[in-house]
Amino acid sequence: MSNSALILAGGAGTRFWPASRRARPKQLLALDGERSLLQATVARLAPLLPPDRIWVATTPALADEVARQLPDLPAGRIVVESALRNTAPALGFALMAMPEEVRRGAIAVLPADHRVADAAAFRTVLADAFTAAAGGDAVVALGVVPRWPETGFGWLELGGVAPGPAGLRRVERFREKPDAATARQFLASGRHLWNAGIFVFRGETLLGHLARLAPEIGSGLAALVRQPERAAEIYAALPAVSIDYAVMEKLDDIVTLPLDCGWDDLGSWQALYEVLPAGEGGNRSHGATIAVDARDNLLFADAGTIAVLGVEGLVVVRTGDTVLVLPRERAQEVRRVVDALAAAGRADLL
Amino acid sequence: MSNSALILAGGAGTRFWPASRRARPKQLLALDGERSLLQATVARLAPLLPPDRIWVATTPALADEVARQLPDLPAGRIVVESALRNTAPALGFALMAMPEEVRRGAIAVLPADHRVADAAAFRTVLADAFTAAAGGDAVVALGVVPRWPETGFGWLELGGVAPGPAGLRRVERFREKPDAATARQFLASGRHLWNAGIFVFRGETLLGHLARLAPEIGSGLAALVRQPERAAEIYAALPAVSIDYAVMEKLDDIVTLPLDCGWDDLGSWQALYEVLPAGEGGNRSHGATIAVDARDNLLFADAGTIAVLGVEGLVVVRTGDTVLVLPRERAQEVRRVVDALAAAGRADLL
Numbered sequence: 001m002s003n004s005a006l007i008l009a010g011g012a013g014t015r016f017w018p019a020s021r022r023a024r025p026k027q028l029l030a031l032d033g034e035r036s037l038l039q040a041t042v043a044r045l046a047p048l049l050p051p052d053r054i055w056v057a058t059t060p061a062l063a064d065e066v067a068r069q070l071p072d073l074p075a076g077r078i079v080v081e082s083a084l085r086n087t088a089p090a091l092g093f094a095l096m097a098m099p100e101e102v103r104r105g106a107i108a109v110l111p112a113d114h115r116v117a118d119a120a121a122f123r124t125v126l127a128d129a130f131t132a133a134a135g136g137d138a139v140v141a142l143g144v145v146p147r148w149p150e151t152g153f154g155w156l157e158l159g160g161v162a163p164g165p166a167g168l169r170r171v172e173r174f175r176e177k178p179d180a181a182t183a184r185q186f187l188a189s190g191r192h193l194w195n196a197g198i199f200v201f202r203g204e205t206l207l208g209h210l211a212r213l214a215p216e217i218g219s220g221l222a223a224l225v226r227q228p229e230r231a232a233e234i235y236a237a238l239p240a241v242s243i244d245y246a247v248m249e250k251l252d253d254i255v256t257l258p259l260d261c262g263w264d265d266l267g268s269w270q271a272l273y274e275v276l277p278a279g280e281g282g283n284r285s286h287g288a289t290i291a292v293d294a295r296d297n298l299l300f301a302d303a304g305t306i307a308v309l310g311v312e313g314l315v316v317v318r319t320g321d322t323v324l325v326l327p328r329e330r331a332q333e334v335r336r337v338v339d340a341l342a343a344a345g346r347a348d349l350l
Numbered sequence: 351m352s353n354s355a356l357i358l359a360g361g362a363g364t365r366f367w368p369a370s371r372r373a374r375p376k377q378l379l380a381l382d383g384e385r386s387l388l389q390a391t392v393a394r395l396a397p398l399l400p401p402d403r404i405w406v407a408t409t410p411a412l413a414d415e416v417a418r419q420l421p422d423l424p425a426g427r428i429v430v431e432s433a434l435r436n437t438a439p440a441l442g443f444a445l446m447a448m449p450e451e452v453r454r455g456a457i458a459v460l461p462a463d464h465r466v467a468d469a470a471a472f473r474t475v476l477a478d479a480f481t482a483a484a485g486g487d488a489v490v491a492l493g494v495v496p497r498w499p500e501t502g503f504g505w506l507e508l509g510g511v512a513p514g515p516a517g518l519r520r521v522e523r524f525r526e527k528p529d530a531a532t533a534r535q536f537l538a539s540g541r542h543l544w545n546a547g548i549f550v551f552r553g554e555t556l557l558g559h560l561a562r563l564a565p566e567i568g569s570g571l572a573a574l575v576r577q578p579e580r581a582a583e584i585y586a587a588l589p590a591v592s593i594d595y596a597v598m599e600k601l602d603d604i605v606t607l608p609l610d611c612g613w614d615d616l617g618s619w620q621a622l623y624e625v626l627p628a629g630e631g632g633n634r635s636h637g638a639t640i641a642v643d644a645r646d647n648l649l650f651a652d653a654g655t656i657a658v659l660g661v662e663g664l665v666v667v668r669t670g671d672t673v674l675v676l677p678r679e680r681a682q683e684v685r686r687v688v689d690a691l692a693a694a695g696r697a698d699l700l
Contacts, residue, residue: 292686307687309676323673326659337657
């Protein structure tokens with residue numbers, strides 16, 4: 001039985017505005033290099049899986065750009081959901097769209113918008129996860145070895161050793177985004193990993209769990225197959241919940257492999273600053289930039305040139321139609337600008 | 351004898367980069383409104399002079415854009431110097447290009463890149479200056495009533511009352527750009543005005559002064575007339591000196607009228623900030639901008655949109671190809687960015 005991968009590339013968000021737009025969200029951007037995060041995700045899998053074993057789920061608004069960015073993907077590998085309904089419906093819909101033979105094999109489900117510094121280390125762990133999942137009904141979560149007490153992620157609390165590849169452990173339980181003190185305890189304990197949202201399981205195993213644990217989604221998916229002419233209507237009515245919430249957190253028996261590969265979910269301009277290499281004066285740059293007597297800025301030129309003088313700790317993002325300037329420490333507040341533009345009737349910039 | 355005006359519009363500079371470029375210097379920019387500073391300068395004169403009495407001197411690089419901006423100027427009113435040689439050669443060359451009848455009348459010489467808040471007050475003083483100059487050989491300097499102890503301008507030290515329109519005073523002497531303490535003394539004395547670089551005289555009077563006080567320029571201009579086929583060569587060899595230095599500061603007998611009309615030479619982005627009306631949060635804007643929790647910034651969008659969040663006291667300038675960010679208090683240092691770009695081989699941005 002062959003292994004496959006399903007990349008979830010339908011997401012939307014505002015945290016990388018103005019580089020990201022409704023029609024060009026984060027996963028379609030080249031944030032940390034020449035390739036988009038989606039392209040990098042596919043390239044990272046290529047040594048492990050043939051092209052016809054890589055599937056991409058996305059939405060109608062993004063389907064053309066996804067296809068443009070992935071010209072080597074065989075026909076039919078892009079699954080287009082009719083609406084944005086979070087990961088549980090998206091995952092179920094994509095699994096239903098795959099041939100039965102694929103669903104019987106192990107499938108890795110991965111977000112399209114993460115960054116991995118060490119792709120080889122990533123593949124070694126993913127190969128072990130395929131091994132652990134292919135033979136039976138295991139659900140394997142990749143758990144990132146934490147590097148700081150992050151409050152923005154869910155965490156996995158480790159249980160005992162599980163039978164299978166070296167390093168496989170039971171997940172004692174899923175821990176929701178912790179407060180700062182709890183996150184520090186998690187980090188210090190050595191018994192917690194970040195939940196990276198990367199899972200490996202046999203497709204049929206997961207569809208069984210969906211039917212049992214999220215019956216509304218399970219029966220909706222079954223109805224979709226019976227009534228393809230009503231597919232859009234049925235899909236739009238599915239509850240927009242994450243696969244973590246709908247299934248993973250409810251499973252008694254889930255296992256994990258620790259992942260130590262420079263993983264980052266690039267959750268903000270500040271997160272991008274942290275992974276880009278520092279240039280002169282500690283500035284981190286993308287595109288054409290020039291800095292005079294300026295320190296520790298993130299200068300992201302998607303189009304045109306950014307010039308700064310005498311400023312420190314700023315994010316400056318230039319796109320073809322917009323520039324955004326804000327302090328790095330307030331990078332989480334980009335949404336306020338997007339909201340203000342929406343209120344000002346500037347939907348053209350969103 | 352009719353009065354005329356000569357607007358010197360050949361200048362270059364970097365202080366409004368990136369809005370200003372070699373091919374589009376400050377005088378051709380709409381910095382504080384819909385019109386460029388050159389267009390505003392012409393419009394300011396219009397109630398006082400018919401269109402065929404307004405002359406504009408510029409350089410080959412700018413001539414097309416000057417003509418485009420001033421479609422109502424009669425043919426032949428744009429005098430194109432063959433090179434950029436500062437104001438003394440430019441002024442002399444333009445005077446030589448005028449019909450003799452014009453040169454016999456009073457001519458106001460004005461920079462093209464200044465701002466005047468109260469155009470009517472400006473015209474009242476200029477009309478008096480024409481009166482003072484038209485009848486004889488007076489050279490009238492308009493002296494701006496100082497509003498702060500500026501160290502970046504030359505000053506005029508007042509002498510006694512001169513015969514002519516009310517307010518006419520002798521200039522005791524020209525004072526070079528003073529240090530801060532001297533500038534404060536000048537301001538406190540009530541006996542000093544800013545030298546605005548605006549002069550009124552009969553054309554023939556000034557050509558006589560040029561021939562006598564700057565013989566190299568005077569004889570060069572005469573040679574130009576004799577050998578028009580060598581004009582470019584002769585003009586390029588003239589010393590690049592200002593009319594202040596070549597003539598005005600050497601004249602024994604120069605008079606001035608005080609000008610109190612909200613004059614500003616707009617010498618930097620900071621100077622522009624000071625004259626633009628304050629919006630919400632004290633931000634001053636041009637073009638499409640949005641500010642969230644941001645204070646006292648100058649946001650100048652020549653093209654596209656500027657969005658800022660949580661920043662204070664910055665200059666942010668966006669053009670079609672570039673963005674510049676620097677603290678307002680360092681606006682005088684824009685040249686360092688221009689120099690760095692030149693060193694980096696980015697002549698396309700200069």
